[in-house]
Amino acid sequence: MSKHTLPWDDVEVRAAFPALGLTDHDKPRLYADAPGGTQVAARALTRLHASMVNHCANDGGAFRTSQLTDAGLIQAHAVAATFLGADPDEVVFGLNTTSQLFNFSRMISRAWQSGDEIVLSRMDHDANIAPWLIAAQERGVTVRWLEFDVQSFQYRYDTLSSLINSKTRLVACNHASNFLGTINDVKRIIDAAKAVGALTMVDAVQSVAHLAIDVKALGCDLLSTSPYKFFGPHAGLLYVKRELANRLVPLKVRPASDSMPTKHSPGTPSFEAQCATQGAIEHMAWLGERFGAQAPASLREQIVAGYAAAQAHELALTERFLAGIAPLRNITLYGIADVSQASARVPTFSLRIGHLEPRAVATEFAEHNIYVWDGSFYAYEIAGVLGVRETGGVVRIGFAHYNTLAEVDRIVALLADMSVRA
Numbered sequence: 001m002s003k004h005t006l007p008w009d010d011v012e013v014r015a016a017f018p019a020l021g022l023t024d025h026d027k028p029r030l031y032a033d034a035p036g037g038t039q040v041a042a043r044a045l046t047r048l049h050a051s052m053v054n055h056c057a058n059d060g061g062a063f064r065t066s067q068l069t070d071a072g073l074i075q076a077h078a079v080a081a082t083f084l085g086a087d088p089d090e091v092v093f094g095l096n097t098t099s100q101l102f103n104f105s106r107m108i109s110r111a112w113q114s115g116d117e118i119v120l121s122r123m124d125h126d127a128n129i130a131p132w133l134i135a136a137q138e139r140g141v142t143v144r145w146l147e148f149d150v151q152s153f154q155y156r157y158d159t160l161s162s163l164i165n166s167k168t169r170l171v172a173c174n175h176a177s178n179f180l181g182t183i184n185d186v187k188r189i190i191d192a193a194k195a196v197g198a199l200t201m202v203d204a205v206q207s208v209a210h211l212a213i214d215v216k217a218l219g220c221d222l223l224s225t226s227p228y229k230f231f232g233p234h235a236g237l238l239y240v241k242r243e244l245a246n247r248l249v250p251l252k253v254r255p256a257s258d259s260m261p262t263k264h265s266p267g268t269p270s271f272e273a274q275c276a277t278q279g280a281i282e283h284m285a286w287l288g289e290r291f292g293a294q295a296p297a298s299l300r301e302q303i304v305a306g307y308a309a310a311q312a313h314e315l316a317l318t319e320r321f322l323a324g325i326a327p328l329r330n331i332t333l334y335g336i337a338d339v340s341q342a343s344a345r346v347p348t349f350s351l352r353i354g355h356l357e358p359r360a361v362a363t364e365f366a367e368h369n370i371y372v373w374d375g376s377f378y379a380y381e382i383a384g385v386l387g388v389r390e391t392g393g394v395v396r397i398g399f400a401h402y403n404t405l406a407e408v409d410r411i412v413a414l415l416a417d418m419s420v421r422a
Ligand SMILES: Cc1ncc(COP(=O)(O)O)c(C=O)c1O
Pocket: 035, 036, 095, 096, 097, 098, 099, 125, 127, 128, 174, 176, 177, 178, 203, 204, 205, 206, 226, 235, 236, 377
């Protein structure tokens, strides 16, 4: 196959997101809110629109629109499986990650006995903590915590051997932190859990906008993603290893299907969200075709090449941001700050500026039509460890591959201005 790829082109990439062209009172929008949810790719919108116009019907009927819905959901599951490195019967679409983890924690914990243990991580979003905590309380199970180091913002991998033992039933952790931005060595955690036969759950909701996922290479039992964090619609997309998906007794109404992929989706799913998710994944594949280093052949190769191209661009954004804030006074960055370690983090930056309230900082950004988050983003444990839970949290500035170096420079200039006032 001939190589027809191009160097990264901001203009072309941004044209693939209709929302990026919008203005408010003639001010362009600067979206630095990606960790809370990215903008939606045109390919996702096209699929969403087509599904709702062409086949807005429930599945399983004898007529044309219902049959098109059946075909759409089969295709969406196949594409989502390719995206995760899984098989179509290992993919569960749901409302969002939180509700999916409440659902699965209830099913999984049925087998837990008093005296059993689970390991949760202090670095997780509460969606990967609270459901397991509640289940542990109900079953009389001991909870152990995998802490993180507040200097390096890395997991305390050195404690794994003392946390995980023959009583451990489950180990839950995250691939990349939605607060600190750290990319974690989840394979190391999964391997330690598997050595004692414990189930493993990886929250990839934050990493999936930035890193290609390969569940088979990781070897986990469960892995969560939310398509609205990777250029698609509000939904949950969960990988469940076949053996586990088949073993679990579903929480479902009696007449509903007993087989995957619908066995673990209680009630009518959002068929349109499934189609739109397919479109979001096709966006990543398009990036690979267009900007990948080699001409990719299969859909999986296109997706992986798309992530590689996006990652190279995001690394440049990360380096520019870290180098830009390094000389500024009064900025406390909660995460890896060393430019030479930029590839060890995703472009999600939580910071405080002197005595300025995070909400006041976010409001000042908003006056320039620059969108940044403030608060703790349900990273309840992290905010507690860092002592910012009760004081407004932090300002979170986050980039995706549609952001530009010029946008980073605008944000750094504003931070510089605020930092001298703080
Ligand atoms: C790392 C992480 N995990 C889980 C969630 C929860 O996802 P959902 O909103 O789909 O329930 C979020 C949402 O912000 C997140 O960032």
